[in-house]
Amino acid sequence: MRVRIHRGAREIGGSCVELQAAGESILLDLGRPLWATPDEQVPLPPAVGLGEPGPLPRAVIITHGHQDHWGLVPQLPDGVPVWIGKAAADILRAAEFWGTGIDLREQGHLHDQQTVTIGPFTITPYLVDHSAFDAYSLLVEADGRRLFYSGDLRAHGRKPGSWRRLLESPPQDVHAMLLEGTNLRDEHSPGESLTSESAVETDLAATLRNANGLVVVLSSPQNIDRMVTVYRAALRADRDTAIDLYGAEVAVATGRDTIPRPAPDWPRVRVYMPVRQRVRVKESGEFHRTEAVRAHRIFDEDLAASPGSWVLCGAYQWHVPAMIRAGLLDGGVVVWSMWDGYLVEPSGQRFTALLAEHGVPMHHHHTSGHAAPADLQALIAAVQPATLVPIHTDAPHRYAEVLGYTATLHDDGAWWTV
Ligand SMILES: [Zn+2]
Ligand SMILES: [Zn+2]
Structure with missing residues (x-):
């Protein structure tokens, strides 16, 4: 399975990951960068079938309802099916009237631990704790290889059970783990409270x-x-x-x-x-x-x-x-x-x-929607991925320093193999 991060290797928000196997591709998230002003035109990532010649992606899987994960979906050409959790989609439809949502016209819904097969990809969503309701991490298998994408997640919200379960029965035999590191911020960026x-x-x-x-x-x-x-x-x-x-x-x-x-x-x-x-x-x-x-x-x-x-x-x-x-x-x-x-x-x-x-x-009175470093450490220790890859972070170089695990940094736009 080939992988290419389109945005997120060195940036918080606007995440998009392209996976390729057997001549077909899917996208995990298709976010709008946080730096984009409301009327700014941000082009679609140059994925196969979008910016590069080739067949359209078989699907776009949206992990949760934050705009930095779905914001470019309206720009997709017809014929690319979108998947997201049902409650997440319904919340976005409700929010559309208030100017902060959208009807994603999704083709399918993600359900906790229910595997779906799309072309050569087998996808298992894991319900996670995040400040967006109905959020998922995704385990994707293709070509006999397994990639686990954290999406956005935390341990200190109102779903402690889903976090505990992730640590106690994590996905097995993960070859590559794409792990969000929002709170590994550089010292100069404003941090967020990490209280529960x-x-x-x-x-x-x-x-x-x-x-x-x-x-x-x-x-x-x-x-x-x-x-x-x-x-x-x-x-x-x-x-x-x-x-x-x-x-x-x-x-x-x-x-x-x-x-x-x-x-x-x-x-x-x-x-x-x-x-x-x-x-x-x-x-x-x-x-x-x-x-x-x-x-x-x-x-x-x-x-x-x-x-x-x-x-x-x-x-x-x-x-x-x-x-x-x-x-x-x-x-x-x-x-x-x-x-x-x-x-x-x-x-x-x-x-x-x-x-x-x-x-x-x-x-x-506030706390972050993203995991504290100690919780990220616990997750890495549970999943034991062969390779750890930073995403949704402005401090990829701090993974080794703060978490104590060597991470492999893959730049935006660069293909690599799981
Ligand atoms: Zn995000
Ligand atoms: Zn989020």
Whole structure:
């Protein structure tokens, strides 16, 4: 089996790996690089059938719903089937209305530990813990050789069972392991907290107990683990949780009734819509969206009546100025529950300044979606690959230094053989 990383050998995000066997090929992920601005045209990688002459890839397998893994799929020519987890696909369809998703029109769905055969490739997905819901690592076999691609994963989220299982019954006889190394960052790049999601819950519960007023947790509506964390912390502090409509639609799209959502069996979950979302629904005329949550909505007057009994969770950052004007954040707290790097950007600096100007404290409760170095070490020790290859990292040279395992660096665009 031949392999070529198109992007990711020295870069976090935009991952794409091409595999070739018996004259056929597949792609693992087809991401948009994180450095690309929204209207920037990023060409497809020059894979066989896309940029180089030859038959089209037999399939594109998307490990999870982050754009740095699927973002170039819309540019595929017709006739290339896309595979992804069902919940991951449904979440992206739900997010499309809100401008951050897509209907991938996938041909097939990945299921945990259910092997699929595509041409000469046998693919076994392993459900993993990541900040995107329904994420997989992939074991691919062809020509009698076995490649294990980690995708994005971590040990410290809300799926400790899937991580444990990966260590206890790892894929066997792996010839090459492509391992993400997001957190092996160079010293100069901003790192992320690596505390556990349950520690975030405990810390957030303390913030909620100590605050007298409204607490607004700013997080990505697609980060289901974090929404569960906020909901659980709210229960511990005896507060009710209100999510935005985007988050509510994503929660329903998971298809899991164990995920908090606006429904009769979740009496402590409500929906609070920021102005932006109300406007979007109004302009689209898609009033079935608000109708679906009508019985569960709360409004400014509910928050004003007892601000200390609520926590808001979702994409409320653009709504914070209106909440300040309405006095809803008097005695309240804003919790930044995303990557701190966003706060360094001009919009983030303006946001920080606005809170400071109005005396609204900002707390930070967050953890990375990617594994800590010690967990990566444990995974390598469990899988025992013949060859370790860095991907999804800006510090491939640190694998040996930090992890203590010699890695073989294959540059973007270079073919190698498993
Ligand atoms: Zn990624
Ligand atoms: Zn990811």
